[in-house]
Amino acid sequence: xxxxxxxxxxIYIQIAEGxxxxxxxxxxxxxxxxxxxxxxxxxxxxxxxxxxxxxxxLVYSGILYKKRGLGMFVSKGAVDMIKNKRRxxxxxxxxxxxxxxxxxxxxxxxxxxxxxxxxxxx
Amino acid sequence: MDIIKxxxxxxxxxxxxxxxxxxxxxxxxxxxxxxxxxxxxxxxxLKTCAGRIRQTSGEIKIFDDKxxxxxxxxxxxxxVDEESQYNSGYKVKEIIEMANLYYESWDGEFADKLIxxxxxxxxxxxxxxxxxxxxxxxxxxxxCCRMPLTILDEPTLGLDAAFRKDFYHIxxxxxxxxxxxxxxxxxxxxxxxxxxxxxxxxxxxxxxxHTSMEDFSNYSMMLSGNTTYLESFTEGKEVINxxxxxxxxxxxxxNNLSKKEITELKNNDISIKSVSPQDLFIxxxxxxxxxxxx
Numbered sequence: 001x002x003x004x005x006x007x008x009x010x011i012y013i014q015i016a017e018g019x020x021x022x023x024x025x026x027x028x029x030x031x032x033x034x035x036x037x038x039x040x041x042x043x044x045x046x047x048x049x050x051x052x053x054x055x056x057x058l059v060y061s062g063i064l065y066k067k068r069g070l071g072m073f074v075s076k077g078a079v080d081m082i083k084n085k086r087r088x089x090x091x092x093x094x095x096x097x098x099x100x101x102x103x104x105x106x107x108x109x110x111x112x113x114x115x116x117x118x119x120x121x122x
Numbered sequence: 123m124d125i126i127k128x129x130x131x132x133x134x135x136x137x138x139x140x141x142x143x144x145x146x147x148x149x150x151x152x153x154x155x156x157x158x159x160x161x162x163x164x165x166x167x168l169k170t171c172a173g174r175i176r177q178t179s180g181e182i183k184i185f186d187d188k189x190x191x192x193x194x195x196x197x198x199x200x201x202v203d204e205e206s207q208y209n210s211g212y213k214v215k216e217i218i219e220m221a222n223l224y225y226e227s228w229d230g231e232f233a234d235k236l237i238x239x240x241x242x243x244x245x246x247x248x249x250x251x252x253x254x255x256x257x258x259x260x261x262x263x264x265x266c267c268r269m270p271l272t273i274l275d276e277p278t279l280g281l282d283a284a285f286r287k288d289f290y291h292i293x294x295x296x297x298x299x300x301x302x303x304x305x306x307x308x309x310x311x312x313x314x315x316x317x318x319x320x321x322x323x324x325x326x327x328x329x330x331x332h333t334s335m336e337d338f339s340n341y342s343m344m345l346s347g348n349t350t351y352l353e354s355f356t357e358g359k360e361v362i363n364x365x366x367x368x369x370x371x372x373x374x375x376x377n378n379l380s381k382k383e384i385t386e387l388k389n390n391d392i393s394i395k396s397v398s399p400q401d402l403f404i405x406x407x408x409x410x411x412x413x414x415x416x
Contacts, residue, residue, distance in 0.1 A: 008396040038298050045291045046316040
């Protein structure tokens with residue numbers, strides 16, 4: 001997880017997204033320990049209340065859960081939950097911004113289609 | 123429980139009100155930032171909290187008690203500022219020994235650790251130290267005494283950027299291990315915003331705002347695009363600052379637009395950005411005339 005003070009995204013959102021990314025990348029595993037509020041707070045020199053807020057966002061959405069006395073854990077099925085959520089955002093917001101920008105620049109749908117089909121992973 | 127309760131606090135110096143009807147309640151066990159320009163009244167407020175000066179009128183209670191000349195309260199707080207009390211020629215190690223005697227909750231082991239970490243020569247006399255080293259000694263005393271109310275007035279003066287970062291980390295870690303109320307004054311909000319849970323904005327001796335750091339970060343937004351469009355769009359809205367260039371403008375407004383309005387802005391090619399807390403602080407306290415006059 002990397003946090004940026006330069007970013008316009010609030011820190012607690014960055015924390016939630018950072019943990020999510022670490023879950024998708026396999027740095028944090030399902031049914032295993034996640035980072036604690038104080039770990040995050042010390043690591044990035046941020047107020048513990050801010051760290052708690054980021055974690056609670058994920059508890060609320062069911063991605064993390066608290067085991068009494070053992071701390072935060074990654075829920076079973078968390079990877080799928082996060083991927084589904086990000087897929088939804090990609091299909092609605094990302095694609096729509098992308099299409100609007102293409103339209104502004106006068107790139108036609110046919111052209112886009114060709115570029116997507118010819119796109120090779122680098 | 124609120125640790126500091128100030129009611130219509132006023133401090134008059136000749137014909138200037140350094141504090142002007144200042145009322146505030148400050149909660150327990152949080153790190154709170156007191157932010158204002160030079161001369162805004164930060165130090166006057168903190169000195170009143172610490173019992174160093176007496177208000178002209180109004181009331182201040184610390185731990186539900188009056189603070190001025192009250193040892194019960196004074197023994198539960200520490201006030202660290204730049205004009206240090208040790209300028210009398212004591213050696214650093216003597217200052218540390220005195221702190222050990224004076225503060226019941228003094229953590230000598232931690233103090234030794236910090237002295238080593240900062241590579242301070244404890245045989246040197248305080249007044250012979252460089253400005254940065256003096257600040258380091260002040261910080262050690264301020265942190266290691268672990269007072270329930272810790273007041274740090276511009277604690278990083280004279281420290282380089284790397285050292286300031288170090289200090290913030292030490293302060294935060296110690297706060298986690300030993301929760302207490304810490305008030306830090308600064309005009310460098312961008313450096314300390316991550317540490318803070320609440321922020322108090324002071325200007326001309328008056329309370330401008332007291333809110334959570336999170337609400338402050340979300341307080342405003344920046345709209346940029348066509349001037350004519352933005353002029354009519356922002357009519358009747360709370361505009362904090364305007365910056366124009368030819369026929370495009372940047373409007374800083376209060377962040378309370380409806381979804382419908384945001385869609386409308388996007389459809390009219392207006393870009394929407396968030397405003398950094400430091401920028402918002404400057405906009406709120408500079409009244410937006412800075413560039414036009416010069």
